[in-house]
Amino acid sequence: MYMLSSKIKLTAIILMVVGLIGLVYGFLAAPDNVEEVKEMMAAEEHHDGSHAAVSNESTAQMQATEDASHNTANAEATGAGEGDHGDSHYEHLLHQLQSKPWSAIYVSAFFFFMIALGTLVFYAIQIAAQAGWSPVLFRVMEGITAYLLPGSIIVVLIVVFAGTHFFPWQNEELVAKDKILQLKAGYLNLPFFIIRAIIYLIGWNVYRYFARKYSVEQSNAAVNDYRPYKKSFKAAVFFLIFFILTEMTMAWDWFMSMNPHWYSTLFPWYVFSTMFVSAITVIAIVTVFLKRAGYVTFINDSHIHDLAKYMFAFSIFWAYLWFSQFMLIWYANIPEEVTYFIMRIEEYNLLFFGMLVLNFVFPILLLMNSDFKRIPHFVVGVGIIILIGHYIDVYLLVMPSTIGPNWFFGIPEIGSLLFFLGLFIFVVGAGLGKESLYPKGNPFLKESENYHY
Amino acid sequence: MSSHYEAPIREPLVIGDKSYHDVSNDVAAPVEGRANKSWWIVFSIALVAFLWGLGCIIYTVSTGIGVWGLNKTIGWAWDITNFVWWVGIGHAGTLISAVLLLFRQKWRMAINRSAEAMTIFAVFQAGLFPIIHMGRPWLAYWVLPIPNQFGSLWVNFNSPLLWDVFAISTYLSVSLVFWWTGLLPDFAMIRDRAKTPFQKKIYGILSFGWSGRVKDWQRFEEVSLVLAGLATPLVLSVHTIVSFDFATSVVPGWHSTIFPPYFVAGAIFSGFAMVQTLLIIMRKVVHLENYITVLHIEYMNKVILLTGGIVTVAYITEYFIAWYSGTSYENYVYLSFGAATGPYWWAFWALIICNFVVPLTLWVKSLRRNIMWTFVVAAIINVGMWFERFNIIVVDLSKGRTPSGWAMFSPTYVDIGVFIGTIGFFFVLFLLYARTFPVIAQAEVKTILKSSGEKYKKLRAKHGDD
Numbered sequence: 001m002y003m004l005s006s007k008i009k010l011t012a013i014i015l016m017v018v019g020l021i022g023l024v025y026g027f028l029a030a031p032d033n034v035e036e037v038k039e040m041m042a043a044e045e046h047h048d049g050s051h052a053a054v055s056n057e058s059t060a061q062m063q064a065t066e067d068a069s070h071n072t073a074n075a076e077a078t079g080a081g082e083g084d085h086g087d088s089h090y091e092h093l094l095h096q097l098q099s100k101p102w103s104a105i106y107v108s109a110f111f112f113f114m115i116a117l118g119t120l121v122f123y124a125i126q127i128a129a130q131a132g133w134s135p136v137l138f139r140v141m142e143g144i145t146a147y148l149l150p151g152s153i154i155v156v157l158i159v160v161f162a163g164t165h166f167f168p169w170q171n172e173e174l175v176a177k178d179k180i181l182q183l184k185a186g187y188l189n190l191p192f193f194i195i196r197a198i199i200y201l202i203g204w205n206v207y208r209y210f211a212r213k214y215s216v217e218q219s220n221a222a223v224n225d226y227r228p229y230k231k232s233f234k235a236a237v238f239f240l241i242f243f244i245l246t247e248m249t250m251a252w253d254w255f256m257s258m259n260p261h262w263y264s265t266l267f268p269w270y271v272f273s274t275m276f277v278s279a280i281t282v283i284a285i286v287t288v289f290l291k292r293a294g295y296v297t298f299i300n301d302s303h304i305h306d307l308a309k310y311m312f313a314f315s316i317f318w319a320y321l322w323f324s325q326f327m328l329i330w331y332a333n334i335p336e337e338v339t340y341f342i343m344r345i346e347e348y349n350l351l352f353f354g355m356l357v358l359n360f361v362f363p364i365l366l367l368m369n370s371d372f373k374r375i376p377h378f379v380v381g382v383g384i385i386i387l388i389g390h391y392i393d394v395y396l397l398v399m400p401s402t403i404g405p406n407w408f409f410g411i412p413e414i415g416s417l418l419f420f421l422g423l424f425i426f427v428v429g430a431g432l433g434k435e436s437l438y439p440k441g442n443p444f445l446k447e448s449e450n451y452h453y
Numbered sequence: 454m455s456s457h458y459e460a461p462i463r464e465p466l467v468i469g470d471k472s473y474h475d476v477s478n479d480v481a482a483p484v485e486g487r488a489n490k491s492w493w494i495v496f497s498i499a500l501v502a503f504l505w506g507l508g509c510i511i512y513t514v515s516t517g518i519g520v521w522g523l524n525k526t527i528g529w530a531w532d533i534t535n536f537v538w539w540v541g542i543g544h545a546g547t548l549i550s551a552v553l554l555l556f557r558q559k560w561r562m563a564i565n566r567s568a569e570a571m572t573i574f575a576v577f578q579a580g581l582f583p584i585i586h587m588g589r590p591w592l593a594y595w596v597l598p599i600p601n602q603f604g605s606l607w608v609n610f611n612s613p614l615l616w617d618v619f620a621i622s623t624y625l626s627v628s629l630v631f632w633w634t635g636l637l638p639d640f641a642m643i644r645d646r647a648k649t650p651f652q653k654k655i656y657g658i659l660s661f662g663w664s665g666r667v668k669d670w671q672r673f674e675e676v677s678l679v680l681a682g683l684a685t686p687l688v689l690s691v692h693t694i695v696s697f698d699f700a701t702s703v704v705p706g707w708h709s710t711i712f713p714p715y716f717v718a719g720a721i722f723s724g725f726a727m728v729q730t731l732l733i734i735m736r737k738v739v740h741l742e743n744y745i746t747v748l749h750i751e752y753m754n755k756v757i758l759l760t761g762g763i764v765t766v767a768y769i770t771e772y773f774i775a776w777y778s779g780t781s782y783e784n785y786v787y788l789s790f791g792a793a794t795g796p797y798w799w800a801f802w803a804l805i806i807c808n809f810v811v812p813l814t815l816w817v818k819s820l821r822r823n824i825m826w827t828f829v830v831a832a833i834i835n836v837g838m839w840f841e842r843f844n845i846i847v848v849d850l851s852k853g854r855t856p857s858g859w860a861m862f863s864p865t866y867v868d869i870g871v872f873i874g875t876i877g878f879f880f881v882l883f884l885l886y887a888r889t890f891p892v893i894a895q896a897e898v899k900t901i902l903k904s905s906g907e908k909y910k911k912l913r914a915k916h917g918d919d
């Protein structure tokens with residue numbers, strides 16, 4: 001049995017407390033009205049006058065080009081009454097700055113939530129595929145998916161209450177002026193949005209509940225009684241169908257509709273690839289951690305090798321989808337579609353292309369060698385690079401759409417990252433400790449234990 | 454690999470009381486025997502179809518593309534439909550030999566040889582279309598970046614049609630090398646059994662002097678793994694590049710970012726359907742029921758279900774985004790309300806029924822394991838996937854942005870004749886292959902005989918694992 005050591009527990013709690021302070025600060029520091037925005041801008045100009053003026057200029061330019069983005073639309077909607085262009089600019093800035101702490105929480109909340117969900121998908125695939133190598137890892141995966149319940153509730157609460165901070169189509173004034181948004185109101189309306197979110201929440205968690213239940217039942221079943229395993233198999237297959245459909249609509253709901261004029265058919269699968277590769281990486285890291293602490297002597301370096309191969313393969317898969325989406329939009333250069341990438345390339349240049357190095361170039365070079373994939377600390381090192389890269393990826397899904405050019409990596413971002421990291425460690429640690437890490441009774445367990453590659 | 458241990462709940466992959474020698478005998482039998490009457494009948498039909506198609510091709514090239522049913526609006530129709538269809542079929546072979554090797558699926562061993570043969574013969578057919586659909590095919594070599602006397606006039610690397618040239622030619626060469634490498638031990642086995650000096654000579658040349666030493670096997674395995682690792686991204690990228698032909702354009706319905714993975718999934722879907730079609734007949738005719746078992750058919754049906762499911766999700770996405778985009782032009786694309794009710798409604802519904810509704814029956818276990826039904830479903834999927842490509846190309850082109858350019862397409866007998874010709878050519882090659890090549894990778898099957906053979910599984914059940 002694994003027990004979360006008091007040292008780790010304390011660390012997790014400290015992370016959460018520190019993170020929470022950062023979060024609260026983020027909300028308090030956000031301006032309440034236009035006057036405060038003006039003061040902030042003045043203070044900034046005091047520091048570096050010419051630079052601030054230039055960046056403001058480029059911000060205004062950006063808004064002019066970013067026609068399809070809600071940012072402009074919002075500014076128009078809120079600033080229309082004022083009439084004065086200068087004020088509408090500050091109104092717009094105010095809205096973006098107020099969205100900043102929300103976005104900061106959401107990026108981290110979704111990042112850790114998607115790791116739990118991706119792990120659940122990987123787990124379901126292993127069961128549905130009757131994999132012979134991975135059963136020794138099942139309890140590790142089940143432990144990680146313990147985070148799914150709190151993580152998904154938090155994420156759903158954020159998207160439901162974020163309102164116009166994230167989703168301009170929830171702004172009624174704006175929709176009244178926008179023909180295209182009216183057309184989409186059949187899908188993009190608040191009640192239906194909430195119903196969908198609740199369906200995802202229930203569906204994913206119900207599968208996680210039953211998967212865990214059957215897994216424990218199988219351990220307690222008589223020899224050669226495989227009924228719980230068979231039930232688990234069926235549940236996994238139906239979950240995978242449910243997942244591929246809900247993941248698609250989830251990506252539309254929670255990310256794509258932040259830019260309600262923009263659309264890309266590949267988008268949901270792209271979000272999935274980020275989720276999946278991050279999850280596999282975390283499985284590998286947690287496994288290495290448990291192995292080094294001596295809890296999982298039945299896991300050998302071949303299992304690590306296989307996980308590293310998945311990290312390698314799905315990093316390439318992610319890059320394939322990233323490139324397909326980017327290249328096709330770049331190549332055709334249709335005005336409605338390119339705004340998405342113009343914002344990201346002009347305002348987030350380093351992150352946007354740096355992420356490619358972290359998520360593609362490093363993994364492909366470092367994990368190519370078969371021997372390296374067996375070295376636990378090497379896999380962890382590459383894993384951390386991959387996780388940083390995919391955090392940036394989620395950051396780039398959200399930030400350019402919600403706060404536009406006003407980004408910087410500050411206290412709210414670090415605070416929320418620390419908070420959710422602490423929560424993740426705490427919940428996953430507790431989840432790992434609930435059952436034996438040895439999944440006794442699994443029909444493929446012996447194959448898995450004797451697995452050598 | 455863990456010695457010879459396998460979980461008892463796994464079904465055997467080789468049934469019957471087979472020894473290594475039986476495997477050799479069963480695989481070599483069709484090569485060593487003589488063709489029967491029905492083989493000659495089928496071969497003659499395929500040959501006639503091929504020759505007829507050849508006639509149509511010669512007629513097209515010598516008279517002009519105008520003999521096809523194309524018009525000024527619809528410049529691509531059956532030619533590119535058939536091209537994409539054949540390339541798609543070719544993908545299952547590499548998937549079975551490469552992707553399933555990476556995933557260590559032992560069941561691939563009974564089917565990979567024929568699937569790869571199918572790949573190569575299908576890519577041959579596909580390769581014809583980019584040339585014969587040209588207005589001036591005798592200048593086709595201009596697509597290659599070779600130094601020349603026009604001030605070294607070069608090609609433009611921005612066109613996906615040029616990427617196609619590289620993709621298809623690389624794909625064909627790598628598949629061919631991968632296939633031939635795997636054939637070496639099997640050709641050697643036939644060489645060593647050969648009774649006539651002629652046969653011995655031929656198979657001696659084909660097997661490159663393979664003698665099966667430890668070092669050879671070790672390198673053989675490494676090469677297979679490396680080639681599998683290279684062929685997997687290749688198979689994804691080839692059909693991705695084929696999809697770029699459409700997706701990079703600004704034609705409504707073509708410009709869609711999901712095309713790359715969606716085309717790949719569709720390729721695997723249609724490719725597996727074709728493997729089913731061929732192998733269900735082959736196992737019967739060549740008496741390989743003990744190697745290509747109902748379990749193999751069920752596994753392939755599961756792959757069909759999976760990829761069919763992915764394709765269905767892509768259909769939903771296309772349909773949804775066509776609406777969500779709010780662009781009026783998107784109402785005429787191949788998966789939209791306008792297409793379902795427009796002049797090509799029959800093509801739309803053929804696609805939905807063949808690719809979505811009928812394959813759903815495979816969710817029922819008894820139907821999934823029913824060989825006759827599998828054959829029917831596989832044939833229907835082949836038709837459905839042809840319609841998918843037809844719809845993407847023709848329906849999307851038929852109603853473009855300018856209503857004055859709207860047009861309908863109807864094929865001429867030459868369009869149809871060329872397509873029939875490629876089917877004939879494909880079967881000519883495949884029938885010749887089935888009589889001269891070891892259709893099952895016996896060397897590979899022998900490696901799993903003791904872990905997954907029925908006889909040995911029974912022995913282990915009786916005497917325990919150790």
